[in-house]
Amino acid sequence: MTLEDRRTREQAARRQLIITTARALAEAEGWEAVTTRRLATEIEYSQPVIYKHFAGMDQIAAAIAVEGFGELADAIRTARSSPDPLNRIAHAYVDFARHNPAVYDVMFTRVTTLHFAAPDTPPELTAAFTELREAVAVAAHGQDTDALTEVVWAALHGLVVLSRAGRLRPGYESDRIQLLVAQFTRG
Incomplete structure (x- = not known):
């Protein structure tokens, strides 16, 4: 060496x-x-x-966010291989947010230097979206898969944020996820 x-x-x-x-x-x-x-x-x-x-804390936060997106992509990829992929992905997403609250914050709520859906988007961010998109595509039934994926992602994010803030009834997380998934898996 x-x-x-x-x-x-x-x-x-x-x-x-x-x-x-x-x-x-x-x-x-x-x-x-x-x-x-x-x-x-x-x-x-x-x-x-x-x-x-x-250069400063913004770059450190961005590096943590990128690492988090890589981990989220892995969790979604693993869940996607299950028999009920969209349901398992929704649970994996919520579990990731619950177990990594500060990382989740830097990924989705703190201002960072990261760009989403842009030419300079880090591959880890793209991978997380792509993994979710692959599961949503099965349930898209001719709809715009990217837009539908964004809606699923936004709904999951809403569940996470509202639950963490104590704005939703405790003990009904699985029921909410089941209802959400049912909206996207109807044929």
Whole structure:
């Protein structure tokens, strides 16, 4: 291994350490706790080291969002291979949001530098949409699959946000998902 290869590997490991630490802090204490000063303390590097990898918190948040979209795409892909794909995907989506609230926030509610449905959209974002689209396509019945996928995604997002805010009756999550899926799977 050359010295350059080793440096590249070490830089990638430091970058991932910053992302992982920021994510853990956000999940444990909220996004307000995630600052470059706090990250520097947690990872035991100076703030300039963080700035060598990221221009600021916006870029760190975007990197966490991209990582989250990759994980969401994997969860949807796994659910899509089940006998009842749209139902399993809806549950996988809601479960992902429940288990990763800070990551979900940065993916969908915090302002980031990421662009959706644009030429510079990161592949992880596109993959998550594509996985959902593949399941929705089966139930599209001649409708605009992309638009229908956006509606399903928006409905799932609404369920997540309203549930987290305590705006929906507790204990009825599965019933709501079943009703939502039924609206899209009628022939």
